[in-house]
Amino acid sequence: MVVRQYNEELKYLEKVNPHCWKIxxxxxxxxxxxxxxxxxxxxxxxxxxxxKNSCRPGMTGGFLPGVKQIANVAALPGIVxxxxxxxxxxxxxxxxxxxxxxxxxxxxxxIVSPGGVGFDINCGVRLLRTNLHEKDVQPIKxxxxxxxxxxxxxxxxxxxxxxxxxxxxxxxxxxxxxxSLREGYVWAEDKEHCEEYGRMLNADPSKVSLRAKKRGLPxxxxxxxxxxxxxxxxxxxxxxxFGAGKMGLERIGQVCVMIHSGSRxxxxxxxxxxxxxxxxxxKRDQIEVxxxxxxxxxxxxxxxxxxxxxxxxxxxxxxxNRSSMTFLTRQAFAKQFKMSxxxxxxxxxxxxxxxxxxMEEHIVDGKIKTLLVHRKGSTRAFPPHHPLxxxxxxxxxxxxxxxxxMGTCSYVLTGTLQGMTETFGSTCHGAGRALSxxxxxxNIDYKEVLxxxxxxxxxxxxxxxxxxxxxAPESYKNVTDVVDTCHAAGISKKTVKLRPIAVIKG
Amino acid sequence: xxxLKLKAxxxxxxENFNCEDEKEYRSIVLWLEDQKIRHYKIEEREGLxxxxxxxxxxxxxxxxxxxxxxxxxxxxxxxxxxxLSYAVRLEYGDNVTKYKDVKVEQPKQATPNVVSSNPLxxxxxxxxxxxxxxxxxxxxxxxxxxxxxxxxxxxxxxILKTAPHPDHKGDASIVQQPNDxxxxxxxxxxxxxxxxxxxxxxxxxxxxxxxxxDTTLGRVGx
Amino acid sequence: xxxxELGGLNEDDFVIPPVKYEFLYVIFLNPCATNPFxxxxxxxTLQEAFEQCGMAMxxxxxxxxxxxxxxxxxxxxxxxxxxxxxxHFLDELLFLFSVEPFLICKKLxxxxxxxxxFRIVCKCFGEEFQIGKHPQGTEVKxxxxxxxxxxxxxxxxxxxxxxxIDI
Numbered sequence: 087m088v089v090r091q092y093n094e095e096l097k098y099l100e101k102v103n104p105h106c107w108k109i110x111x112x113x114x115x116x117x118x119x120x121x122x123x124x125x126x127x128x129x130x131x132x133x134x135x136x137x138k139n140s141c142r143p144g145m146t147g148g149f150l151p152g153v154k155q156i157a158n159v160a161a162l163p164g165i166v167x168x169x170x171x172x173x174x175x176x177x178x179x180x181x182x183x184x185x186x187x188x189x190x191x192x193x194x195x196x197i198v199s200p201g202g203v204g205f206d207i208n209c210g211v212r213l214l215r216t217n218l219h220e221k222d223v224q225p226i227k228x229x230x231x232x233x234x235x236x237x238x239x240x241x242x243x244x245x246x247x248x249x250x251x252x253x254x255x256x257x258x259x260x261x262x263x264x265x266s267l268r269e270g271y272v273w274a275e276d277k278e279h280c281e282e283y284g285r286m287l288n289a290d291p292s293k294v295s296l297r298a299k300k301r302g303l304p305x306x307x308x309x310x311x312x313x314x315x316x317x318x319x320x321x322x323x324x325x326x327x328f329g330a331g332k333m334g335l336e337r338i339g340q341v342c343v344m345i346h347s348g349s350r351x352x353x354x355x356x357x358x359x360x361x362x363x364x365x366x367x368x369k370r371d372q373i374e375v376x377x378x379x380x381x382x383x384x385x386x387x388x389x390x391x392x393x394x395x396x397x398x399x400x401x402x403x404x405x406x407n408r409s410s411m412t413f414l415t416r417q418a419f420a421k422q423f424k425m426s427x428x429x430x431x432x433x434x435x436x437x438x439x440x441x442x443x444x445m446e447e448h449i450v451d452g453k454i455k456t457l458l459v460h461r462k463g464s465t466r467a468f469p470p471h472h473p474l475x476x477x478x479x480x481x482x483x484x485x486x487x488x489x490x491x492m493g494t495c496s497y498v499l500t501g502t503l504q505g506m507t508e509t510f511g512s513t514c515h516g517a518g519r520a521l522s523x524x525x526x527x528x529n530i531d532y533k534e535v536l537x538x539x540x541x542x543x544x545x546x547x548x549x550x551x552x553x554x555x556x557x558a559p560e561s562y563k564n565v566t567d568v569v570d571t572c573h574a575a576g577i578s579k580k581t582v583k584l585r586p587i588a589v590i591k592g
Numbered sequence: 593x594x595x596l597k598l599k600a601x602x603x604x605x606x607e608n609f610n611c612e613d614e615k616e617y618r619s620i621v622l623w624l625e626d627q628k629i630r631h632y633k634i635e636e637r638e639g640l641x642x643x644x645x646x647x648x649x650x651x652x653x654x655x656x657x658x659x660x661x662x663x664x665x666x667x668x669x670x671x672x673x674x675x676l677s678y679a680v681r682l683e684y685g686d687n688v689t690k691y692k693d694v695k696v697e698q699p700k701q702a703t704p705n706v707v708s709s710n711p712l713x714x715x716x717x718x719x720x721x722x723x724x725x726x727x728x729x730x731x732x733x734x735x736x737x738x739x740x741x742x743x744x745x746x747x748x749x750x751i752l753k754t755a756p757h758p759d760h761k762g763d764a765s766i767v768q769q770p771n772d773x774x775x776x777x778x779x780x781x782x783x784x785x786x787x788x789x790x791x792x793x794x795x796x797x798x799x800x801x802x803x804x805x806d807t808t809l810g811r812v813g814x
Numbered sequence: 815x816x817x818x819e820l821g822g823l824n825e826d827d828f829v830i831p832p833v834k835y836e837f838l839y840v841i842f843l844n845p846c847a848t849n850p851f852x853x854x855x856x857x858x859t860l861q862e863a864f865e866q867c868g869m870a871m872x873x874x875x876x877x878x879x880x881x882x883x884x885x886x887x888x889x890x891x892x893x894x895x896x897x898x899x900x901x902h903f904l905d906e907l908l909f910l911f912s913v914e915p916f917l918i919c920k921k922l923x924x925x926x927x928x929x930x931x932f933r934i935v936c937k938c939f940g941e942e943f944q945i946g947k948h949p950q951g952t953e954v955k956x957x958x959x960x961x962x963x964x965x966x967x968x969x970x971x972x973x974x975x976x977x978x979i980d981i
Contacts, residue, residue, distance in 0.1 A: 179958070179960070205955065205956065205980065206955075241945065241950035241953075242875055242876070242943075242950045242951055242952060242953040243875075243876075243911075243916065243918075243943040243944075243945055243948070243950060243953075244945060244950075247805050248803075248804065248805055249804055249805075267793060267797065268796075268797070268800045268801070269800070269801060269802065269803055270797055270800070270801025270802055270803040271803050274789075274790035274791075274793035274794050274797070275790060277793070278786060278789075278790065297909065300909075300912075300913040300914075301909070301912045301913055303913075304912075304913065304916075310953065351912055351953075351955060354955045354956050354980075355956075358956055379960065413803065414805070417805075471775060476786075477779060477782040477783050477786050478783075480775075480779045480782070481779070549945075549950040550949065550950040550951055550952070592950065592953065
């Protein structure tokens, strides 16, 4: 890493407009393209403070500031356009979380990097709507929260309650949501409203290690621990009536369910296995990168192809996982209200992926190119009339689901044409972590956080209450700041704001 | 048609006038000139008086040109409508003192004053600001003229509701409009296709689906 | 790699070693990302520091007071260097927890600690993790090499290890 004074570093950064900064070549060595990041005033201050802190002598925590990570990604072979940092960006393994980068498939030197996808492959958000109003739910909110908690396995060591054997698992890895559909856990319309229709066709379970499969089997159909959640939410504000109407969100107070989960230990093992392989491939193919954590392989190499196939299987795992929880959520609601999920209009509005690499066609310098688009902590946000989005959203653009942190609001955005040209159809994914400060786990009182949620009228069911404190809303980059920045920068459009009334988590 | 205006002008038989009948149409035009408009001297009205002649049409065209009617090339009914309105204006002009004190009888309000939360209810629809605003929106959306701004506004609303794109700019060009139509037709086709796909999937599900849960597999909740 | 030894418990196996570890700091959680968490463990020998580090990881998953020693399993880890050895040692322990026998360990005893061929054999004492009996702590998703530190030539005979785990 280049070490310079803070004011020297600033010379490489340029504020293009109130919401967008450019990172010029030279900020880090060997940059092939420029970097860019999106901020508002608050986020800008956080971003620069992080850089400033890293310039102090003796700062070696092992974590590079987000700006540096964006620039290191810009130095990877085969990258096109720009290395994009979204407003919720914060430092992660190799790639920052909230970084998107696209690589030209026709360039034989282009790479794929597991660090650019993230460890929780296809971590994502699914939103279900209902025809219930807040006032229908309020009297039995506690029972409903308990019922959800009873149905969805959460927390460390929890196991799925949908019976699965090794053969089911192989099929699920290959078929993704088609497996759930075949077995009757989801509706045909659910598949229609899911990114990639809930199945990556290039998945190949034979490229997944036995170790990953063993870890994955007991976890299929579980929410996860610590950081994942299911929330009962109500529509708090509608910014775009037309867009919201197309999603079936017609009125303030309408009840929705948001499920935020991923591929659990399975995806993690796939990523870890790939990193080991790629370290070898890098030596063999003499791939030079700025940061050892940016382990990668050429897309066309055996390692690159194997990773993409295993990653696709992990993505399918995550979709089956969210589908199983959709099923369990519908069961819980049906029992509480003694109505069928159909009569409750419990349709999937959409299902987005946050950590994934996909082959997509984009226009680069006026020409159509096939790119491998890495989105880590970033959501695809395709504009109206894009052929890959469901027919119901052809006029509005793809719904983008932004989950807040515990107790804060969530948002639904839609994709825009500007986002398509500026960020390869990508936008933020949620709240980001604020400054990483050293803080002892034992010193924070979790009871305080729980009480605060209660005073906000939010029911909470949590497997490990002592973890709650670590996720207190204060420790995040505010989701509203993040969403407002994306809206103001034009890379996606605010449509609906949702407010939680019950939280279920690990 | 034209019942109200004919009645206002004191036509002897406003109820039964049929504007589609060529002969009645011509008679009404002549009646208007003879009784109300009186633009020509009596001897100059010969062309209009020959109701059965083939040259009547020619005379009528000349007549309209002489009156500087703005719609001398439009639909015959529109032309007549303008003539009637013109006659009404003349009638009013001749008798200002008689008409100016006429009050429209207010229909009795059935409900007492309801305080409305709809901001539109508190708008002054007759204010010049409102009319100017509606004019501007109409120009953008291509809505034609109508004396009642409320009427025009509801036309605008109708257009905006059915517009193919939420942020439709209204600058519907010769290229944009058919483009939008094709997109909508395409989406409709796609929707039908997707519905058929879903139906097929559901049909297969009736054979394959067997969702099971086994709560003994994991301890769920506490 | 794993080899179950049933009924092989004797009285000494129930003696619990003193706690020589701490959780250094938390970097806040994000739902979509792994979140690094730092373990610090020490001991009079490097072997003890390794054992303590393993126990620290389990101590983060649940509360040790609720765990009983009911069974023992043996794991084996191999690597090319010392850091790799610590990584694979912890990874094997994590695997033991993640799949059958879902073992949560209260005590670890390294029976072979070879720092020349980089090989560890370790006896793991504990029981199957049961929701309801064991409070749910954090799920450890993976071990990382990032900022890993092994102090194996200490000045005051305090061997130390620092590991960042992903939660």
